Amino acid sequence: MVLLLLIVIPLICAGLIVFNPREQAKYIAAGGSLVSVVFGVVALAAFNWSQGGMDQLTFTTPWVPALGLNFDIGADAVSLLLIALTILLGPICVIGSFTAVVENQKTFYAWLLILQSAMVGVFCARDLVLFYICFEFTLIPMYILIAMFGSSNRRKASTKFFLYTFTGSVIALAGFAYVAWQHSVFTGEWSFNMAALGETARALNASQQAWVLLALMAGFAVKVPLFPVHTWLPLAHTEAPTAGSVILAGVLLKLGTYGVYKFALPFAPAAVLDYAPFMAVLAIIGIVYAGLICWVQTDIKKLVAYSSVSHLGFCMLGLFAVNSVGVTGSVLYMISHGFSTGALFLMIGMMYERYHTRSMKEVSGLGSKMPVWSTFMVFFVMASVGLPGLNGFVSEIMCLFGTFQSGPWTGQAGVTPGATFGMLGPVFAAFAGTGMIVAAIYLLYMTGKIVWGPTREPDDHHAHEVLPTDLSAREIGVLLPLAAGCLVFGLYPAPLMKAVEAPVNDTVAYVQSLNTGDTGRVMVWTAAHEDDHGSDHNADHGDTHTDEHAQDEHSEDHSGEGH
Amino acid sequence: MTSISPTLASMADTALHVGSAPAWVLAIPLLPMLAVVLNTFSAIFRVKTKLPAWITIACLAGSFLATAFAFMTLSGQTNVATGWKWFDLSWGAGQGQQFIADFGFYIDNLTLLWMLFVTGLATLIAVYASEYMEHDVGKGYTRFFVAFGLFVFSMTCLVMGDNMLMLYLGWEGVGLCSYLLIGYFYKKPAAVAAAKKAFIVNRIGDLGLAIGVMLTFVHFGTLEYAQLFQSEQLAGYIAAVLEGRAGDVPLMAQLIAVFLMIGAFGKSAQFPLYVWLPDAMEGPTPVSALIHAATMVTAGVYLIARMLPVFLLSEWALPVVAWVGTFTALLAATIGMAQFDIKRIMAYSTVSQLGYMFAGIAMLSSVGGVYHVVTHAFFKALLFLCCGAVMHGFAGQLDLRKLSGLWHMKGWRVVSVGMLVGCLNLAGVPFTAGFFSKDMIIAEAFVTPGYGYSLLGWTLLFTAGLTAYYTFRVFFRVFTGPVQYEPGDEHHGEDDHSHDHAQDDAHGHDGHSHEDHAHGHDHFHPHPPRFAINFVLATLSVLAVLAAGLYFVSPEKHGWVGDMLEESTAHNLYTADHSAAAMFLIDGDAHAAHDTHADAAHGEHAAHGSILGFNPHEVMYYISAIFGLTGIGLAAYLHGPRGMVSGFLGNRVEAGKCRMDAVAKAFDPIPRWAENKWYVDEFYHFLFVRPLWVVSYIFQTIDKLLVDGLVNLFGYLPRLLGRGAQPGQSGVLHGYALSMAGGVGVILFIVVLVTL
Amino acid sequence: MMTTLAQSGFPEAMSSLTLFHYLFISAVMFTLGLIGFVTRRNLIVMFLCTEMMFQASGIALIAFSRFYLEYTGQVFVIFVLTVAAAEAAMALALVVLLFRRHETLDGSVWSLLKG
Numbered sequence A: 001m002v003l004l005l006l007i008v009i010p011l012i013c014a015g016l017i018v019f020n021p022r023e024q025a026k027y028i029a030a031g032g033s034l035v036s037v038v039f040g041v042v043a044l045a046a047f048n049w050s051q052g053g054m055d056q057l058t059f060t061t062p063w064v065p066a067l068g069l070n071f072d073i074g075a076d077a078v079s080l081l082l083i084a085l086t087i088l089l090g091p092i093c094v095i096g097s098f099t100a101v102v103e104n105q106k107t108f109y110a111w112l113l114i115l116q117s118a119m120v121g122v123f124c125a126r127d128l129v130l131f132y133i134c135f136e137f138t139l140i141p142m143y144i145l146i147a148m149f150g151s152s153n154r155r156k157a158s159t160k161f162f163l164y165t166f167t168g169s170v171i172a173l174a175g176f177a178y179v180a181w182q183h184s185v186f187t188g189e190w191s192f193n194m195a196a197l198g199e200t201a202r203a204l205n206a207s208q209q210a211w212v213l214l215a216l217m218a219g220f221a222v223k224v225p226l227f228p229v230h231t232w233l234p235l236a237h238t239e240a241p242t243a244g245s246v247i248l249a250g251v252l253l254k255l256g257t258y259g260v261y262k263f264a265l266p267f268a269p270a271a272v273l274d275y276a277p278f279m280a281v282l283a284i285i286g287i288v289y290a291g292l293i294c295w296v297q298t299d300i301k302k303l304v305a306y307s308s309v310s311h312l313g314f315c316m317l318g319l320f321a322v323n324s325v326g327v328t329g330s331v332l333y334m335i336s337h338g339f340s341t342g343a344l345f346l347m348i349g350m351m352y353e354r355y356h357t358r359s360m361k362e363v364s365g366l367g368s369k370m371p372v373w374s375t376f377m378v379f380f381v382m383a384s385v386g387l388p389g390l391n392g393f394v395s396e397i398m399c400l401f402g403t404f405q406s407g408p409w410t411g412q413a414g415v416t417p418g419a420t421f422g423m424l425g426p427v428f429a430a431f432a433g434t435g436m437i438v439a440a441i442y443l444l445y446m447t448g449k450i451v452w453g454p455t456r457e458p459d460d461h462h463a464h465e466v467l468p469t470d471l472s473a474r475e476i477g478v479l480l481p482l483a484a485g486c487l488v489f490g491l492y493p494a495p496l497m498k499a500v501e502a503p504v505n506d507t508v509a510y511v512q513s514l515n516t517g518d519t520g521r522v523m524v525w526t527a528a529h530e531d532d533h534g535s536d537h538n539a540d541h542g543d544t545h546t547d548e549h550a551q552d553e554h555s556e557d558h559s560g561e562g563h
Numbered sequence B: 001m002t003s004i005s006p007t008l009a010s011m012a013d014t015a016l017h018v019g020s021a022p023a024w025v026l027a028i029p030l031l032p033m034l035a036v037v038l039n040t041f042s043a044i045f046r047v048k049t050k051l052p053a054w055i056t057i058a059c060l061a062g063s064f065l066a067t068a069f070a071f072m073t074l075s076g077q078t079n080v081a082t083g084w085k086w087f088d089l090s091w092g093a094g095q096g097q098q099f100i101a102d103f104g105f106y107i108d109n110l111t112l113l114w115m116l117f118v119t120g121l122a123t124l125i126a127v128y129a130s131e132y133m134e135h136d137v138g139k140g141y142t143r144f145f146v147a148f149g150l151f152v153f154s155m156t157c158l159v160m161g162d163n164m165l166m167l168y169l170g171w172e173g174v175g176l177c178s179y180l181l182i183g184y185f186y187k188k189p190a191a192v193a194a195a196k197k198a199f200i201v202n203r204i205g206d207l208g209l210a211i212g213v214m215l216t217f218v219h220f221g222t223l224e225y226a227q228l229f230q231s232e233q234l235a236g237y238i239a240a241v242l243e244g245r246a247g248d249v250p251l252m253a254q255l256i257a258v259f260l261m262i263g264a265f266g267k268s269a270q271f272p273l274y275v276w277l278p279d280a281m282e283g284p285t286p287v288s289a290l291i292h293a294a295t296m297v298t299a300g301v302y303l304i305a306r307m308l309p310v311f312l313l314s315e316w317a318l319p320v321v322a323w324v325g326t327f328t329a330l331l332a333a334t335i336g337m338a339q340f341d342i343k344r345i346m347a348y349s350t351v352s353q354l355g356y357m358f359a360g361i362a363m364l365s366s367v368g369g370v371y372h373v374v375t376h377a378f379f380k381a382l383l384f385l386c387c388g389a390v391m392h393g394f395a396g397q398l399d400l401r402k403l404s405g406l407w408h409m410k411g412w413r414v415v416s417v418g419m420l421v422g423c424l425n426l427a428g429v430p431f432t433a434g435f436f437s438k439d440m441i442i443a444e445a446f447v448t449p450g451y452g453y454s455l456l457g458w459t460l461l462f463t464a465g466l467t468a469y470y471t472f473r474v475f476f477r478v479f480t481g482p483v484q485y486e487p488g489d490e491h492h493g494e495d496d497h498s499h500d501h502a503q504d505d506a507h508g509h510d511g512h513s514h515e516d517h518a519h520g521h522d523h524f525h526p527h528p529p530r531f532a533i534n535f536v537l538a539t540l541s542v543l544a545v546l547a548a549g550l551y552f553v554s555p556e557k558h559g560w561v562g563d564m565l566e567e568s569t570a571h572n573l574y575t576a577d578h579s580a581a582a583m584f585l586i587d588g589d590a591h592a593a594h595d596t597h598a599d600a601a602h603g604e605h606a607a608h609g610s611i612l613g614f615n616p617h618e619v620m621y622y623i624s625a626i627f628g629l630t631g632i633g634l635a636a637y638l639h640g641p642r643g644m645v646s647g648f649l650g651n652r653v654e655a656g657k658c659r660m661d662a663v664a665k666a667f668d669p670i671p672r673w674a675e676n677k678w679y680v681d682e683f684y685h686f687l688f689v690r691p692l693w694v695v696s697y698i699f700q701t702i703d704k705l706l707v708d709g710l711v712n713l714f715g716y717l718p719r720l721l722g723r724g725a726q727p728g729q730s731g732v733l734h735g736y737a738l739s740m741a742g743g744v745g746v747i748l749f750i751v752v753l754v755t756l
Numbered sequence C: 001m002m003t004t005l006a007q008s009g010f011p012e013a014m015s016s017l018t019l020f021h022y023l024f025i026s027a028v029m030f031t032l033g034l035i036g037f038v039t040r041r042n043l044i045v046m047f048l049c050t051e052m053m054f055q056a057s058g059i060a061l062i063a064f065s066r067f068y069l070e071y072t073g074q075v076f077v078i079f080v081l082t083v084a085a086a087e088a089a090m091a092l093a094l095v096v097l098l099f100r101r102h103e104t105l106d107g108s109v110w111s112l113l114k115g
Helices: A002-018 A022-046 A077-096 A105-124 A128-137 A139-149 A154-187 A194-203 A206-223 A232-239 A242-267 A269-295 A300-321 A324-355 A371-385 A391-405 A422-450 A473-491 A494-512 A525-530 A533-540 A550-562 B008-012 B023-044 B051-074 B109-132 B141-160 B164-182 B189-220 B225-230 B232-242 B251-267 B276-282 B285-294 B296-306 B308-313 B317-338 B342-362 B366-393 B413-427 B433-447 B453-479 B498-507 B531-552 B559-566 B573-587 B590-596 B600-608 B616-639 B660-666 B669-675 B677-728 B733-755 C002-009 C019-039 C043-068 C072-102
Strands: A056-064 A069-075 B018-020 B078-090 B098-107
Touching: A002 A022, A002 A056, A002 A069, A002 A077, A002 A105, A022 A077, A022 A105, A069 A077, A069 A105, A069 A128, A077 A105, A077 A242, A077 A324, A077 A473, A077 A494, A105 A128, A105 A139, A105 A242, A128 A139, A128 A154, A128 A194, A139 A154, A139 A242, A154 A194, A154 A206, A154 A232, A154 B677, A194 A242, A206 A242, A206 A269, A232 A242, A232 A300, A242 A269, A242 A300, A242 A324, A242 A494, A269 A300, A269 A422, A269 A494, A269 B677, A300 A324, A300 A391, A300 A422, A324 A371, A324 A391, A324 A473, A324 A494, A324 B078, A371 A391, A371 A422, A371 A473, A391 A422, A391 A473, A391 B078, A391 B164, A391 B189, A422 B189, A494 B078, B023 B051, B023 B078, B023 B098, B023 B109, B023 B141, B051 B109, B051 B141, B078 B164, B098 B109, B098 B141, B098 B164, B109 B141, B109 B285, B109 B296, B109 B366, B109 B531, B109 B559, B141 B164, B141 B285, B141 B296, B164 B189, B164 B251, B164 B276, B164 B285, B164 B296, B189 B225, B189 B232, B189 B251, B189 B276, B232 B308, B251 B296, B251 B308, B251 B317, B276 B285, B276 B342, B285 B296, B285 B342, B285 B366, B296 B308, B296 B342, B296 B366, B308 B317, B317 B342, B317 B453, B317 B669, B317 B677, B342 B366, B342 B433, B342 B453, B366 B413, B366 B433, B366 B531, B366 B559, B413 B433, B413 B453, B413 B531, B413 B616, B433 B453, B433 B531, B433 B616, B453 B616, B531 B559, B616 B660, B669 B677, B733 C019, C019 C043, C043 C072
Parallel strands: B018 B078
Antiparallel strands: A056 A069, B078 B098
16 A cells, blocks of 8 residues: 555646646655655565565555456565665655756646656566556656757657667567566466566576577667667666656666566576576676766766666676575665765756756866865765775675676585686676776776866866855755765665565575576587477476485475475 | 794794784774774764874873783794684585684784784874974864874784785775875875875785785685784695795795785785885875885785795795895885985885895895884984974975075974984994894895896895985985075975964964964075974984894894794794804804704805805994995085084085086986986886876767667667658648548458458 | 348339449549549548538438448438538638638648658
């Protein structure tokens, strides 16, 4: 019920904004998002964190009974944490935009709130159609935010953003539809319940799963974005208004990784095991490639946008390592990236409001001009670099550990199921690790230009009419929760790890129960595909092997435990 | 304390008893953190007094006292104090099915040893900095002390952390503080570049460390020292190595040490990752003294000492460390000889001395390396602080060609004496602390079997001579001879007041006014240091002298440091007998020493170790003294002032001219190349930075043209289709109507055809 | 049953008029409207031509409705009439606006949709 409130409250407030005078729009929006935060806290408090499965805080009502469609929402720890992130970023975006948005305020705040509802809907949907509707509906508010409130090249950016991600999602829909159809074939009735469809999908053979995985990845990889399909992101980020960028980096990208976590892994486990090394290669290319591109940017917003591509590469790498450490790291990455990169976009927005430029060539050395801003900037840069003690490190190192761990360590003490990457695990970790060096290079390069060095301001610069030279109390208030979040997340992440432990371990167990312990998977990939090892996978499920490696025993133990 | 029981079997299973430490030891890390928090509030409330300095000094002194108390009550034991759970994840109940790292602290003799000099020196240097940084009161003063406190906190995490992720936390934390403090004068592009370089080069090492940590985790299934060093797996490996079955240790376990070593090279500025340290001298001098000479840069030595059991598993790690250390020592010494900036000379000497430490810890006795860490911490901090005092007093002047005769100037005597004490130590003049610690390392080189170690020994001896030369070059040029000086360029030096003259003047500098600087050189009066700086220099001088005494504490265990290490992981099991062997040389009581080790292994080692047919430990005192004194003599001849103690040495009558000029001319390009650091920076730039930059541009172009181009192509296809159909759209109303009617007609026609 | 009912449904006096007559009239009107629409340039005349086509279809619908004794057709005609009325108001207003722009009623002037 509380989840329903979290969806409905922003919608109601959006309605109120439409029917109230323009001057009140921002206050209604702020109020609405703060009320959401209150209910978000209620949801967190009401939640039983030791439990896996997406069956808490549920609310179900029939929708289209003929098709088995339900309005069915609920949460597990992972989705609830992402909902919490979404809701936390709500007031931050609203209050952060008070001075930035002066025209069409009603449109802006109303769509911002609607966007929040849609995002919460994505994370708590238990019905596939509901998920998909919310997933696609996020595009419309974002499209409007970019197209109406963006910078100079906003039309192209918004169109590209919409069409690109929409095309991907439509292919994902085809994958979903295929699974649903198979379900109706198997069981004789239509259902879009995610858990039920997951069972069906796992029963498909390997080549069917491969197609499902391909279709789902087409939708989610674009959203993440994974390496070759990332080009919409820098454009959209650069052109979006500050609040849009924060939401985009903070939550919308996570729809992709959440989709991979929630659908790709449990729906197509056999295919995931087969294709994980390929996905990992794409992720690593993304990490290094996007990182290096960051280095040569002059527009700092574009730099941070590309850094998202690089960072999300770690997230995907952890997911496709499919072991507890990697997937937990990845889930934590989804949240942590929302804090640090969201905050960086806010910082850039604050600078932009004052100088009306984001070019490192025009503005530099703000350290003495805006000491408070600079302090926050260095802080969030360090969070983004992955400095231990701050949020970025916790998730990044866990993704790397997970990657490393899914190497050829059969029988070693520190290793339980899953040599997902085979011999390549440590190599992947090492290459991805160079991303940490590259991150230091480009982020410190940016800091060195913008914060340190001799002060330079644009020629036609004159003081902002409303804003002080340095940050105002409102702006500091917006940044402080994020900074505190980064710090707490970095120093005391153990509760979060414990919270996501149960659902993550379940997901890992789904996949690894099919792992035959064949550490050379990637080497024999082509051969394996000509075989009918799909049937192997099915046979493995639930069987006991006495003659297999220790690894299998681990996995069997584990899947027994997870349920 | 137990005495050494050097049979191989008993060494292999030295049981480690880990207790839990009393809660008050958490004060050691938390007090520096408290200083950070309080100073952050000072920053928020824009405190314009010296309050931040006093807060920091008080907290660090408290931390030092807590360490000292811990030393008195807990030394000889191994304890763990857990703060809270940091990483906590499990996916099963079995061994290695947890990923756990506590925010906890591991206290044994090794950490206590390190923490004693870290907190002690940090307190002293904070006192020094309270005066040194006073021109920035109300501006960067608070920022300085926030980073300073944070550094000490990070250092405690690094040294005391009870698992490898805590070590990593401290490792990168000190890197951050180093970054912030090198870039303290953030208006200077050089400082910004140096800060960035330090962080990035360190990150390269950090990647090695991270991989080492990951390997440790997958191999031993734990990250916690207590579990790691108690694990039977590790004990089994060590037993295998001690019994000569090194091949039984899996490759992956051997690789751990190799990767950790890369991390150590980065943090401790060893070749090829040493390039950041000399540039790091752009930071304020107290920072150079504390972080870049005494404490942070020794973290690599700490890492190896802490993980020594793991390093012993690898056949290559320690030899590589020894070779790299020696090479770095030589390389940095040759560069240091040709520099003119005294702080830079000290920086290169730090790199060089770190090379000694690495060589030392990689040799059979870890004691020599660690002892050198301790002695070096004191005398190098002293040297840096003296250089800082000079720099402070002469408006940023650091060029030894423009300073002369400070000994004879009023108010500079404490600095001069401090400098002399530091130089004597660094040059390894007999009976100084530096002499003993360096000898221990060099002698070990001749004793350690295999891998051409005696070549390393000779190289280190030669380098010791070079060290003595460049050290006293500075002393003779700057502190002796005629009184001559030129003030530094304010804009260049770190005493950079130019960025805010108005505010500077408003503060009013009691005792010595900075307005003088503005009037040019004619009216320049150097301002000698006042009480705080002199006090710290005097204290450090005394401590640097006293550090020699540590050598004579519990001599049967190779000095106090050996005594401390014996109860820690840095105790080199492989050669426990051997380190004791060196000991009898000190008191000449060979008989007593022989009693403590009566195993065959000793004989074997002794057979390997000889220098020109003598026992290295016996003759090293004389040989190294000869090298050191020769270096000093050479320095005196080439740089000494006219009329020094013995009339024939030196003929320098003005600051900028000496005999060395002719020598440098004779060897022309070589000194210039050395002055330009053998062009290593340029080489790196050419080999790594530039290509990476080019690759980045290529990637950007690919991204724009190819990756995005393909996307745009797909977006363009429908449009292309539309272009094809475009001519059909005339825009004329009647045209549309006709075509519609025609269309209906065609449909009707078809319908009729079909129905008929 | 349908046919008998339908055929007997026509009044005796008009029995000479069969469904064919109505459909023929409808077709003629529609064709005239179409020809008018295509050949004439005057916007108002073109509009009247479309109205004529509408009414043609209406006649056909009523004829069929009567023929099959199904009232759906008649209901549709009422819809068509309503729409036509609304459309007339709109379209004439548009024509006036267009006239104001170019001071002519020539429909061929407007070719903004040219691709």
